[in-house]
Amino acid sequence: xxxxxxxxxxxxxxxxxxxxxxxxxxxxxxxxxxxxxxxxxxxxxxxxxxxxxxxxxxxxxxxxxxxxxxxxxxxxxxxxxxxxxxxxxxxxxxxxxxxxxxxxxxxxxxxxxxxxxxxxxxxxxxxxxxxxxxxxxxxxxxxxxxxxxxxxxxxxxxxxxxxxxxxxxxxxxxxxxxxxxxxxxxxxxxxxxxxxxxxxxxxxxxxxxxxxxxxxxxxxxxxxxxxxxxxxxxxxxxxxxxxxxxxxxxxxxxxxxxxxxxxxxxxxxxxxxxxxxxxxxxxxxxxxxxxxxxxxxxxxxxxxxxxxxxxxxxxxxxxxxxxxxxxxxxxxxxxxxxxxxxxxxxxxxxxxxxxxxxxxxxxxxxxxxxxxxxxxxxxxxxxxxxxxxxxxxxxxxxxxxxxxxxxxxxxxxxxxxxxxxxxx
Numbered sequence: 187x188x189x190x191x192x193x194x195x196x197x198x199x200x201x202x203x204x205x206x207x208x209x210x211x212x213x214x215x216x217x218x219x220x221x222x223x224x225x226x227x228x229x230x231x232x233x234x235x236x237x238x239x240x241x242x243x244x245x246x247x248x249x250x251x252x253x254x255x256x257x258x259x260x261x262x263x264x265x266x267x268x269x270x271x272x273x274x275x276x277x278x279x280x281x282x283x284x285x286x287x288x289x290x291x292x293x294x295x296x297x298x299x300x301x302x303x304x305x306x307x308x309x310x311x312x313x314x315x316x317x318x319x320x321x322x323x324x325x326x327x328x329x330x331x332x333x334x335x336x337x338x339x340x341x342x343x344x345x346x347x348x349x350x351x352x353x354x355x356x357x358x359x360x361x362x363x364x365x366x367x368x369x370x371x372x373x374x375x376x377x378x379x380x381x382x383x384x385x386x387x388x389x390x391x392x393x394x395x396x397x398x399x400x401x402x403x404x405x406x407x408x409x410x411x412x413x414x415x416x417x418x419x420x421x422x423x424x425x426x427x428x429x430x431x432x433x434x435x436x437x438x439x440x441x442x443x444x445x446x447x448x449x450x451x452x453x454x455x456x457x458x459x460x461x462x463x464x465x466x467x468x469x470x471x472x473x474x475x476x477x478x479x480x481x482x483x484x485x486x487x488x489x490x491x492x493x494x495x496x497x498x499x500x501x502x503x504x505x506x507x508x509x510x511x512x513x514x515x516x517x518x519x520x521x522x523x524x525x526x527x528x529x530x531x532x533x534x535x536x537x538x539x540x541x542x543x544x545x546x547x548x549x550x551x552x553x554x555x556x557x558x559x560x561x562x563x564x565x566x567x568x569x570x571x572x573x574x575x576x577x578x579x580x581x582x583x584x585x586x587x588x589x590x591x592x593x594x595x596x597x598x599x600x601x602x603x604x605x606x607x608x609x610x
Contacts, residue, residue, distance in 0.1 A: 194451050198373060199499040201259055201450060209370050213497055214505025216377035218513070220487045220538065221263045221506070222523050223531040228264035228480050232272045234281065235478060236524065237407040237514045239264050242479030244510030246470030250484075251500055251507075253466040257458045258446065259500045261488035261507070262470045264480045267435050267587060271427045272480060281410045281478060283421035287428025288475030294432035295468025303461035310455045318596040319444045320550035321566045325573030325592050326441050326486060327543030334539055338532030348390060349529040356383030356533030364494060376491050376534060383530035394525045401521035407514050410478030428481075435483050437590040439467055442484045445542060448549050449489070450498050490538030493545055560607035569596040 194200045205213055225243050226236035246262035254260075268288070275283045338353030339345055359382050363375035371378065387393050412418040443454050443463055454463060470482035488506075492498050513519050550557075550566075557563055571577075573592030 197498050198496040201498050201500055203499050204501050210505055212374045213502045214509055216374050217488050217491055217506035218509045219377055219380050220491050221261055221485050225263040231269055233276050235408045237520055238478045240510050241407055241514035242474040242477055244507040245473055246482040247507035249469045250466030253469055254458045254462045256500050258454055259498050259503050260484045261503055262482040263485040265435055265483035267431055268481050275424050279421045279424050282416050283424030285475045286421050287424045288481045289472050290425045290429035291432040291481045292468040292472030294429050295464050299461040299464035307455055307460045313597045316549055316553035316555050317562045317565050318600050320546045321569035322441050322593050322596060323445050323549055324543045324546030325570055325589055327539045328574045329589055330539040334532050334535035337528040352387055353529040353533035355386055356530050357536050360534055360537050373495055379534055383533060387527040392527050398521045398525055401517050403518045405517035434587055434590045437593045439484055445489050445545050448545050449493055486542055487538050490541045493541040561603050565596055565599045
């Protein structure tokens with residue numbers, strides 16, 4: 187007899203729960219607003235089309251949810267890990283080279299997924315015990331703190347008190363909405379805080395209303411499709427430059443899965459399996475490379491929203507993906523969201539990223555990790571400081587970011603250190 191499927195009764199909406207229509211709309215918009223700033227800033231920095239990145243993030247999310255059998259509530263957005271090589275390639279090969287590199291990233295993901303699918307994933311529990319998982323999850327949240335603070339305080343590289351006050355107002359409103367609102371309003375505190383922060387910014391005159399006014403209502407994204415919008419020929423140097431970074435983002439991907447495991451009380455490494463989660467990421471990047479967008483990865487901002495609201499429904503994430511696709515064609519709405527002031531993003535990020543870090547503490551307390559043991563102290567201390575400090579390893583053009591390096595060191599230390607120190 188088949189066992190009944192697990193349902194997390196502590197969640198407001200568990201993974202397969204469908205919200206009512208208007209709640210669905212509000213919850214999905216909340217996720218879209220949360221990921222929008224980061225997803226469009228990557229193409230803006232590189233010189234690509236933000237609307238195509240938005241379109242690819244929506245389609246990539248739907249692909250990921252389909253490949254993972256609708257079991258993982260993850261949102262796919264533009265990856266920051268590829269900004270440096272993409273900037274360099276934009277000056278040489280242009281997007282044709284970047285596109286091939288992004289597709290190659292997806293292919294690397296699929297190859298690794300195939301290998302894991304063949305050999306299994308029993309090794310994961312051994313290399314990722316709570317003493318490694320907890321600090322890594324904390325690092326994922328804390329390593330983003332500097333970015334949130336910069337958004338909250340700095341205007342064109344200079345400290346701005348008005349910006350900081352807007353950020354603090356947005357943060358405090360989000361906290362108040364979380365604590366005091368009930369019913370549907372209590373499920374969308376992040377969206378409400380963002381809207382209120384936007385309105386405060388409008389009143390203070392720090393929103394670029396001119397860009398909103400001149401934007402057309404509808405505009406087709408400027409797709410970059412090989413063989414159709416540009417002549418295709420292999421750019422091997424671009425592929426070699428970008429493809430290896432896939433191994434860095436894979437490590438970050440595993441960290442995000444750890445956080446989701448803790449939030450949803452499941453083991454996604456086991457079901458649907460790491461091979462499917464990696465294949466979902468890979469498929470999203472392949473699609474992105476074929477239409478003109480940067481590489482895709484799962485987003486911590488959306489994990490933060492789920493941690494705050496306890497709404498884990500994949501249908502809400504699918505709704506957010508649908509809105510992202512729609513908004514990529516509605517240029518006026520696109521312009522309104524792109525005009526969102528940085529202090530609003532910074533203020534809400536304080537809460538989102540802090541919630542992720544707090545999930546790491548929960549992992550350690552739930553598993554009663556003894557920090558009086560020197561072995562645990564050595565692992566946690568190394569992972570957290572290297573990760574939060576972003577001490578990266580640079581080998582030519584290949585860079586292991588702080589999160590990836592900290593995760594690898596945590597895994598290695600866990601495997602080689604004895605259970606007890608000589609002095610214990």
